[in-house]
Amino acid sequence: MPDGSNRTAIAQSPFAVYQSQLGSKLVEDPYQLEAINALDRLFFQLTSQKPPSPEVIQGLYMWGDVGRGKTFLMDLFYDCLPHKGKMRLHFHRFMARIHQALMEQAGQEDPLILVANELAKECRILCFDEFFVSDIGDAMILAGLFERLFKQGVVLVATSNTPIERLYENGLARHKFLPCITLLQHHTQSVNLVGAHDHRIENxxxxxxxxxxxxxxxxxxxxxxxxxxxxxxxxxxxxxxxxxxxxxxxxxxxxxxxxxxxxxxxxxxxxxxxxxxxxxxxxxxxxxxxxxxxxxxxxxxxxxxxxxxxxxxxxxxxxxxxxxxxxxxxxxxxxxxxxxxxxxxxxxxxxxxxxxxxxxxxxxxxxxxxxxxxxxxxxxxxxxxxxxxxxxxxxx
Structure with a gap:
């Protein structure tokens, strides 16, 4: 585990908050520690603090079995961020919002670009929970949406039960979704919380x-x-x-x-x-x-x-x-x-x-x-x- 001594000076960094809860609310988990260290580096990058590591993180994709703490860690990270420029939604709510925005932009030359531009103005960091694609309509939208958001510097933190390469697996016209997988692999660091414990039940x-x-x-x-x-x-x-x-x-x-x-x-x-x-x-x-x-x-x-x-x-x-x-x-x-x-x-x-x-x-x-x-x-x-x-x- 990287040395966290320099980070504890920032009281509200994700690593510091996580460390403060060990032994009371949390049981130490090496896979959670890997994720919280990555979230901590991203936190310092986004808040313009001197990062504890020279490694640059463009985004995070945390995946694993149920109860491994993915949502908890993402929410901990989100709560530590400044109030402005962040958005946290369940993936289904995020997609419902995108579909509604596309309807409002109907008739425009390229409504998806307009929607992405407005979203990029609203948030610098986008967090969503339970990334799981099963609908062809969502699959057709996501590649173009993410391409625009990433170009404008939006940082994605997502949780999922599925590794990136298996998203929309066996889906109808999946070849049209593959560019989205490539974008996610390029713009996010994949962290697998593969621990053996269901922390939700154990807690x-x-x-x-x-x-x-x-x-x-x-x-x-x-x-x-x-x-x-x-x-x-x-x-x-x-x-x-x-x-x-x-x-x-x-x-x-x-x-x-x-x-x-x-x-x-x-x-x-x-x-x-x-x-x-x-x-x-x-x-x-x-x-x-x-x-x-x-x-x-x-x-x-x-x-x-x-x-x-x-x-x-x-x-x-x-x-x-x-x-x-x-x-x-x-x-x-x-x-x-x-x-x-x-x-x-x-x-x-x-x-x-x-x-x-x-x-x-x-x-x-x-x-x-x-x-x-x-x-x-x-x-x-x-x-x-x-x-x-x-x-x-x-x-x-």
Whole structure:
């Protein structure tokens, strides 16, 4: 580990903050130390301080398994930076913002350049969490967007479960995304947090047998054992009954059924959904972003066992789906392999990611123990993150 003696003089450098939490909130991890040293060098470069190392870092791409501390380290770095000239978003929110900006620039000669120029004026350092490309629309945009941003000196710090070279792997028309991979490899240093520990669970002081046997908590358990009506009543007891409804609410300009919900204008807004209303139909990340923005607390009951035996299906080109290791593509039509309920599971994963990122309180009712919620299917890797996050959300 590089000598950090000169860095501790800067009280708010990432290395100094990280070091101050060792032994209390953090357990020393050599892979985290590698990442925090790289973040520290980048911090000094961005704040015009004399760097502790002559090595220049253009950006960082931190990747690894769930619970290795990627988001924690990026947020620590982000909080240490001055307030101006920085932006931190979940990757899905970042792309939603880009698509909205492109719509506003529709009709211009090159709207992507205009959008990139405006973004570069707003931030010098761009941080986003959970970099994962599965949509062809996003894939087509990113190469041109990053090329412009990097030319204007924007620095990227990103987290992902996937190495750069495997982004959008097996995706439709992936050859058009390859320039983006080349840009990322040139402009960012790849750091693999390959440690063996899930710090998210270990920081909750849960032993492995407790994790494997985890069934319920105050916030997560079997649907028939959680008094959702009682919880909703307790959460809304100070709210005027006229502000509570049981009729559909409008999300992304479309109606969605609720069991009960407060008006979004109340300070502690609460909504109670049945799982199938939220995850079975044609819902997208944009719906979950709006829900996480409008409501402070979400109750979700009736979550069934997800996944199942993987089968091969044929989809027309352009049909929305995720990209998994078991997917194959053929000319004309696409053959994709996943279980029958994986579409619902994918939406559930997106929902939990958004609620977690926006710190929305979640009460969750399931038909099976949480550890059995997804045991077979094409999304096993992605669901590991969801499971880890649900454990954390159930204990905080």
């Amino acid at each position: 909750l002081s849960m032993k492995q047998n407790e994790v494997e046997g985890f069934e319920d908590s105050k916030y997560i358990g079997y649907t028939n054992k959680i008094d959702f009506l009682g919880i909703f009543t307790d959460l809304t007891q100070a709210i005027d009954p006229a502000e509570i409804r049981d009729k559909p609410i409008k999300i992304c300009h479309r109606n969605i059924r609720v069991i009960k919900a407060t008006e979004v204008t109340v300070s502690n807004s609460v909504v109670w959904f049945d799982f199938f209303d939220l995850c079975e139909g044609p819902r997208s990340q944009l719906d979950y972003m709006e829900i996480a923005t409008q409501f402070k607390t979400v109750l979700l009951s009736g979550v069934p066992k997800l996944g199942g035996q993987i089968r091969s299906w044929i989809k027309a080109r352009g049909t929305e789906d995720g990209i998994g290791d078991n997917q194959a593509a053929v000319t004309g039509e696409r053959i994709v392999s996943y279980s029958e309920s994986d579409d619902m599971a994918r939406r559930f994963i997106s929902l939990i990611d958004e609620l977690y990122d926006q710190k929305v309180r979640l009460y969750l009712g399931t038909d099976v123990p949480l550890v059995e919620l997804y045991q077979e299917g094409a999304l096993l890797f992605e669901f590991r993150r969801t499971y880890s996050r649900l454990i954390e959300m159930s204990r905080n």
